[in-house]
Amino acid sequence: MHPNYFAVFREFARNSLVREMTFRGNFLLDCVSSLSWVFMQLGLYLVIFEHTDQLGSGTGWGRWPFFVFLATTLFVNSLVQFFFMTNMEELSDLIRTGNLDFALLKPIDTQFLLSLRKFEWSSLANVVFAAILLAVSLGHLEFRPTPLQGVLYVVFILCGVALLYSLMIALGSVSVWLGRNESLYDFWFYITNFSRYPMEIYEGPFGTPLRLAFTFAVPILLVANVPARLLAWPFESQDWRLAGYAFVASLVALVASRKLFYKALAAYRSASS
């Protein structure tokens, strides 16, 4: 008999919330901590836009369109953090200590169990801030997105989450083979750093190949660029092609990372006695 996945998902969310609310002071501090990082980022871009009207020449990424982009990046990253980050951080420990055995024995999909056991509720503070930043930025734009663009924005935010999650689960799979992978998680952080900027800034003999690689080979540039474009200005034909590609890429990434994860699990050798 298959478990009711939605009920399990709801129970995971409830348990995490109960745990967070047990230490309310700590929860508030976590919210303030994650918001402080966001304010630092915002501070940097406010300083930057004191010196320039836009990033690059004729790219359209002026102050307010860029803040739409920043809000989008925040949405995607905060959602990844909310659903998956804590679980993926713990995966390496589970493998190293042999406690992964207990997850494998449970009558539920292992990837589902390991990916969603704990929710990081404090990340939602960033989601709220991102919503405010997005609303303020859209208010300053002359262009008004259509309701369809709004709906597609949500769809492509989810595609962005799927792309980052796939990368994360792929790196998590590698830890089954390596045992220790602290540098791999650093790698995740540094690689996703590329996705935090508009793709137009990657120009020139080194920038263009980099942009192509991070668009088509490891498509992390699509994570924020596609949804942000939907709201920042009227969508053009090449943007539709990019959006279509982002949709397909996120589906392929989910399937490929799942295959890799189960291949890794097949190679898992328990560490317990």
Add this chain to the structure above:
Amino acid sequence: MTAVVADLASRCAVWWTILRICIEERLVYRGDFALGTLMRFLPIITQTFLWTAVFVGAGGPSTIGGYSRDEFIAYYLLTYVARAFSSMPGLASSIAAQVRSGEIKKYLVQPIDLLTFLFLSRMAHKLVYYAVATAPFALVFYLCRGYFEGWPDAPTLAAFVLSLLMSFLLGFFLEATLGMIGFWFLEVSSLLFVYMLFNFFFSGHMFPLTILSEPWRTIVLYQPLQYLAYFPAAVFLGKVQGPALVEGLIGQAAWTLAFVIAARTAMYYGVRRYSAFGG
């Protein structure tokens, strides 16, 4: 006289032993360490593209905040060197944690001074770091040599090295002082987080502090965090010269001395407040 020499020799032997043990401890995961160091340079790539886009977007001004585009990139690379000296990951939190858990009493009952032990341990960490990180640093600087106008003259280089060494001392004693607060407040993690944020922003790690508009620019150039990243990098690039350079080095020495005294004083009063129970 012989007794003094014998005492000094025995102290040196203890210090050497501590240093050697700490070095061996640090070398256990050297592969992970070297890979981690190389990856830490990856944000340089995005910073290069970001600031290139800023300069292009601004219509190609010769400088922003006194730095050309190439100097911005050189500046970022140099802050990596400065932070390799001044950053003290986990120092303050480990002192506070040892106070909280009671582990600190091993320093109180044994003839080892806590600050000396931590200093030597940190020195060992840094020595291992430089040994392992020199190759990735050299590779990145070689690849990015085009962003530098060449080596500075000997006095500037000497001032740069001096500022780096002082940034190590300042970083250590500043964090140690923060850790000592653990004697008064058992939980200092939020305070350390605030410090980390301030450090990130006001040390000049994110951008050269001179790009800030007034009055922020003047204010930030009076605070000690600038010596952890901004000042050494600015010295190397020749942005601080003549009397300003001498003043800067004196200012850095003064802040370092102030935090040496602060850490010692905090420890002196802290251990008198401290009480430990159980075995």
